[in-house]
Amino acid sequence: MTIAVRLRGVEKRFPRVHALRGIDLDIEPGEFFALLGPNGAGKTTLISILAGLTRASAGSVEIMGFDVTRDYRQARRALGVVPQELVYDPFFTVRETLRLQSGYFGLRRNDDWIDELLANLGLADKADDYTRRLSGGMKRRVLVAQALVHKPPVIVLDEPTAGVDVELRQSLWAFIRRLNLEGHTIVLTTHYLEEAEALCQRVAMLKEGRVVALDRTENLLRAGAERRLLLELDPPELPVFLQSRLKGRDGRRFILDLPDYGDLEVILANLRAAGIGIRDMSLGEADLEEVFLKIMHGSTS
Amino acid sequence: MSGFRTLLYKEILRFWKVLVQTVGAPVLTSLLYLLIFSHVLEDHVQVYPGVHYTAFLMPGLIMMAILQNAFANSSSSLIQSKITGNIVFVLLPPLSYLEFFLAYLIAALVRGFAVGLGVLLVGLFFTDIEMRHPLWILAFALASGTVFACMGILAGIWANQFDNLAAVQNFIIMPLTFLSGVFFSIHSLSPFWQAVSHFNPVFYMIDGFRYGFFGQGDVDPWLGLAVVMPFVLLLSLLTLAMLKSGYKLRH
Numbered sequence: 423m424t425i426a427v428r429l430r431g432v433e434k435r436f437p438r439v440h441a442l443r444g445i446d447l448d449i450e451p452g453e454f455f456a457l458l459g460p461n462g463a464g465k466t467t468l469i470s471i472l473a474g475l476t477r478a479s480a481g482s483v484e485i486m487g488f489d490v491t492r493d494y495r496q497a498r499r500a501l502g503v504v505p506q507e508l509v510y511d512p513f514f515t516v517r518e519t520l521r522l523q524s525g526y527f528g529l530r531r532n533d534d535w536i537d538e539l540l541a542n543l544g545l546a547d548k549a550d551d552y553t554r555r556l557s558g559g560m561k562r563r564v565l566v567a568q569a570l571v572h573k574p575p576v577i578v579l580d581e582p583t584a585g586v587d588v589e590l591r592q593s594l595w596a597f598i599r600r601l602n603l604e605g606h607t608i609v610l611t612t613h614y615l616e617e618a619e620a621l622c623q624r625v626a627m628l629k630e631g632r633v634v635a636l637d638r639t640e641n642l643l644r645a646g647a648e649r650r651l652l653l654e655l656d657p658p659e660l661p662v663f664l665q666s667r668l669k670g671r672d673g674r675r676f677i678l679d680l681p682d683y684g685d686l687e688v689i690l691a692n693l694r695a696a697g698i699g700i701r702d703m704s705l706g707e708a709d710l711e712e713v714f715l716k717i718m719h720g721s722t723s
Numbered sequence: 724m725s726g727f728r729t730l731l732y733k734e735i736l737r738f739w740k741v742l743v744q745t746v747g748a749p750v751l752t753s754l755l756y757l758l759i760f761s762h763v764l765e766d767h768v769q770v771y772p773g774v775h776y777t778a779f780l781m782p783g784l785i786m787m788a789i790l791q792n793a794f795a796n797s798s799s800s801l802i803q804s805k806i807t808g809n810i811v812f813v814l815l816p817p818l819s820y821l822e823f824f825l826a827y828l829i830a831a832l833v834r835g836f837a838v839g840l841g842v843l844l845v846g847l848f849f850t851d852i853e854m855r856h857p858l859w860i861l862a863f864a865l866a867s868g869t870v871f872a873c874m875g876i877l878a879g880i881w882a883n884q885f886d887n888l889a890a891v892q893n894f895i896i897m898p899l900t901f902l903s904g905v906f907f908s909i910h911s912l913s914p915f916w917q918a919v920s921h922f923n924p925v926f927y928m929i930d931g932f933r934y935g936f937f938g939q940g941d942v943d944p945w946l947g948l949a950v951v952m953p954f955v956l957l958l959s960l961l962t963l964a965m966l967k968s969g970y971k972l973r974h
């Protein structure tokens with residue numbers, strides 16, 4: 423099957439910034455893929471290159487097998503982009519905006535799909551309002567609808583939930599998830615790492631224009647995760663056989679390293695055998711945010 | 724070409740929705756010029772034998788309206804889209820730079836012609852005007868409108884803010900159109916300024932356009948066309964090259 427998004431040695435030098443320093447990446451069709459990184463890591467530059475808004479200084483980019491500069495018509499037809507900025511055309515209503523956007527893609531009678539988009543995004547009663555009169559969250563929905571007028575196989579969302587209320591966030595994700603189940607490839611950048619963790623099958627982390635981590639979400643969590651056992655003991659002293667696991671203290675609780683949950687049983691048995699009571703116990707599970715911070719603060723070389 | 728048609732439709736719809744401002748206002752401005760200048764000069768100036776000054780003024784005003792509004796349409800549309808960011812809506816779809824060029828060009832011409840026609844219709848209340856050579860009228864309107872529409876696209880893409888564009892509009896476009904024989908024949912100028920006028924392409928645009936109405940002008944209309952056409956070609960190619968390069972649009 424054709425790779426949905428394929429990047430090879432993609433570099434981008436701006437006059438003052440070396441924004442991308444050689445990106446190689448394959449995103450499979452049907453994937454729900456997250457592109458994470460701090461501000462300035464190159465996420466938006468990368469998306470702009472996919473969209474043809476920015477031209478790579480070196481390397482090649484293909485969308486569904488179409489080169490974004492050589493076969494730009496097919497590449498752009500295969501791609502829907504929800505831009506990060508909350509942009510709109512003040513001259514037009516929501517329906518006019520969506521009809522125009524359809525026309526740019528060569529779709530002249532697209533009202534059935536437009537109606538479906540409006541209904542799914544909760545915009546049906548706003549169809550004849552001027553986009554400029556809508557709230558920020560509503561404008562965001564219009565942008566999502568605009569990106570989908572031509573039913574692109576690959577959908578890129580650049581920070582789609584920034585500044586968006588909880589309700590919209592959930593309905594937006596429900597809709598995007600449905601599109602993903604129907605076979606659309608989703609590429610997402612977000613600051614909300616819990617969103618990426620919940621939604622995305624695979625994650626690439628960008629730092630200073632390089633991919634510093636690329637794996638399935640659960641692998642990243644497992645590898646980066648330091649699973650921990652937090653124990654408050656009675657008497658409050660750590661027995662010798664646990665000293666090697668000690669990572670630190672949090673008040674009266676000992677923070678212990680626990681790479682394997684299987685060890686837990688042994689630890690508990692040993693404690694019981696030593697006659698040490700447990701006042702409080704909890705397990706610390708790593709989340710994507712922790713992995714992210716660990717990778718971002720690690721060396722990139 | 725359906726993408727092109729949609730972009731053209733959108734560009735026309737954009738100014739059509741604010742018709743009072745984009746067509747009404749410039750027609751009124753031209754009407755004011757017509758009233759004031761004809762009131763002051765009607766009895767004192769006769770440029771061509773048998774042509775009233777008010778009638779003489781009409782083609783100049785129409786041409787000035789076409790040029791200024793063709794420029795205004797493409798330039799203001801582009802700068803607004805760039806500054807508000809909605810230019811991405813036309814950069815993301817599979818539109819070629821040629822489709823982009825033609826859509827902005829033709830919309831600018833439509834706006835220019837709409838205003839020009841408005842000035843003509845309103846002017847007819849004040850003076851009779853003959854149209855001896857409609858083909859010359861059309862030829863000069865198209866060629867000259869194209870030059871200014873291209874300048875509008877170039878300026879709109881080049882400008883980073885409204886102020887840049889206002890500078891071009893007020894310091895280049897306005898003086899250029901005002902001082903190129905809208906209100907006078909260059910034969911009324913001193914020999915030095917007559918000579919200078921012959922290096923001004925806008926002078927040929929207005930003079931040739933006026934020839935189409937009265938059958939007389941300061942220079943031969945074929946010479947005028949020979950001067951204007953290279954500018955049409957040059958500016959079209961320059962604009963196409965700029966759009967193709969992605970200058971200030973695709974970084």
